[in-house]
Amino acid sequence: MKSINAEGFFGEYGGQYVPEQLLPILNELAATYDKVKTDPEFRAELDYYMKKFSGRPTPLYHCSNLSRELGGAQIYLKREDLNHLGAHKVNNTLGQILLAKRMGKKKIIAETGAGQHGVAAAATAALMGMKCTVYMGKVDVERQKLNVFRMRMMGAEVVTATSGQQTLKEAVDEALAAWMADAEESFYLLGSAVGPHPYPLMVRDFQSVISKEAREQFLTDTGKLPDYCVACIGGGSNAIGMFANFIDDKDVQLIGVEPAGRGLKLGDHAASLSFGSPGILHGFNSYMLKDEAGDAAPVYSISAGLDYPSVGPEHSYLKDIGRASYEYASDAEAVNAFFTLSQKEGIIPALESSHALAHVLKLAPTLSTEKSIIVCLSGRGDKDVAQVAEMIEQGIFSMP
Numbered sequence: 001m002k003s004i005n006a007e008g009f010f011g012e013y014g015g016q017y018v019p020e021q022l023l024p025i026l027n028e029l030a031a032t033y034d035k036v037k038t039d040p041e042f043r044a045e046l047d048y049y050m051k052k053f054s055g056r057p058t059p060l061y062h063c064s065n066l067s068r069e070l071g072g073a074q075i076y077l078k079r080e081d082l083n084h085l086g087a088h089k090v091n092n093t094l095g096q097i098l099l100a101k102r103m104g105k106k107k108i109i110a111e112t113g114a115g116q117h118g119v120a121a122a123a124t125a126a127l128m129g130m131k132c133t134v135y136m137g138k139v140d141v142e143r144q145k146l147n148v149f150r151m152r153m154m155g156a157e158v159v160t161a162t163s164g165q166q167t168l169k170e171a172v173d174e175a176l177a178a179w180m181a182d183a184e185e186s187f188y189l190l191g192s193a194v195g196p197h198p199y200p201l202m203v204r205d206f207q208s209v210i211s212k213e214a215r216e217q218f219l220t221d222t223g224k225l226p227d228y229c230v231a232c233i234g235g236g237s238n239a240i241g242m243f244a245n246f247i248d249d250k251d252v253q254l255i256g257v258e259p260a261g262r263g264l265k266l267g268d269h270a271a272s273l274s275f276g277s278p279g280i281l282h283g284f285n286s287y288m289l290k291d292e293a294g295d296a297a298p299v300y301s302i303s304a305g306l307d308y309p310s311v312g313p314e315h316s317y318l319k320d321i322g323r324a325s326y327e328y329a330s331d332a333e334a335v336n337a338f339f340t341l342s343q344k345e346g347i348i349p350a351l352e353s354s355h356a357l358a359h360v361l362k363l364a365p366t367l368s369t370e371k372s373i374i375v376c377l378s379g380r381g382d383k384d385v386a387q388v389a390e391m392i393e394q395g396i397f398s399m400p
């Protein structure tokens with residue numbers, strides 16, 4: 001089901017809806033990537049850093065306690081939380097930075113919301129000895145002081161975006177403008193499977209190592225394929241990475257889980273596939289949440305890594321053709337899953353990943369013990385502990 005065409009459309013989604021000056025830059029990037037992606041030297045260098053810098057392959061872990069407790073399907077975790085920096089993001093930043101190096105670029109430009117991608121970009125730029133500038137909304141800079149400090153520690157410059165709502169959307173706007181002004185020297189390192197072509201395709205390829213490993217590991221451990229693959233959806237990169245190598249296995253059900261936030265009213269969630277409609281944001285066509293004027297609506301999730309008003313275009317396509325289905329989980333359900341995995345398995349999941357787990361807590365008991373589910377544990381939860389502890393202190397949630 002390799003649907004993407006030369007202009008980067010997945011069905012009607014994706015594309016390059018950008019100012020004219022960006023087209024030649026994107027097309028040069030697409031052409032270079034197309035050449036480099038099968039080059040054995042490039043793949044060997046990427047494999048080297050995936051292994052030695054990030055610690056791949058990550059384990060596939062059978063949650064025997066949790067599976068027994070729920071009394072249904074066998075639950076397995078793909079442990080992306082065990083990557084260097086504690087999440088799947090480094091899979092993508094390593095791939096893109098090696099591409100930047102190939103293209104002779106000296107400077108990296110990146111956007112970040114919660115700061116997780118900014119930290120991964122800063123780390124890989126330090127590794128390659130490149131200058132890194134990260135654009136971050138003013139509100140996020142204030143909310144995520146620790147990640148701002150981490151980026152600066154690793155030598156990155158953090159530029160505060162002060163337009164509009166002063167969050168991720170504005171950070172992307174300002175980063176794209178900076179790239180356009182300096183495209184000769186700089187490389188735009190995008191953090192999820194979104195943006196104009198070729199980014200959704202490149203990010204999918206770099207993240208597909210998740211399902212390449214998971215598929216082999218599951219076959220080795222059980223002699224069969226899983227019945228379900230489940231992942232949380234922000235921009236959709238860990239999910240498309242988890243789905244990629246299972247798309248042709250028609251009996252494997254693919255489920256993405258979006259953040260339903262504090263309620264289903266517009267502005268209270270960020271479930272773009274579940275409640276949005278097709279539209280263009282940041283240079284690509286996909287399901288997005290819109291206000292009355294048709295612009296990107298304000299979004300909310302307990303999890304700073306999930307609050308984006310659009311979603312990777314391949315997910316929109318997989319939804320429309322019925323190859324993947326998309327569910328949602330609320331803040332409260334995610335917090336419940338955050339504690340459940342901690343208590344049953346001794347693993348503290350990221351609040352993002354907890355959304356996928358929340359759906360699995362509902363799904364597993366409805367299935368027989370012969371069935372199996374792989375969940376992408378996209379990141380570790382240490383970064384979220386202080387936030388959850390404070391919400392417990394304020395009486396918003398209670399520890400089960």
Ligand SMILES: *Cc1c(COP(=O)(O)O)cnc(C)c1O
Binds near residue numbers: 116191238378379
């Ligand atoms: C950034 C992030 C996400 C969301 O991004 P996707 O592109 O949807 O994967 C999910 N989990 C963790 C741990 C993250 O850091």
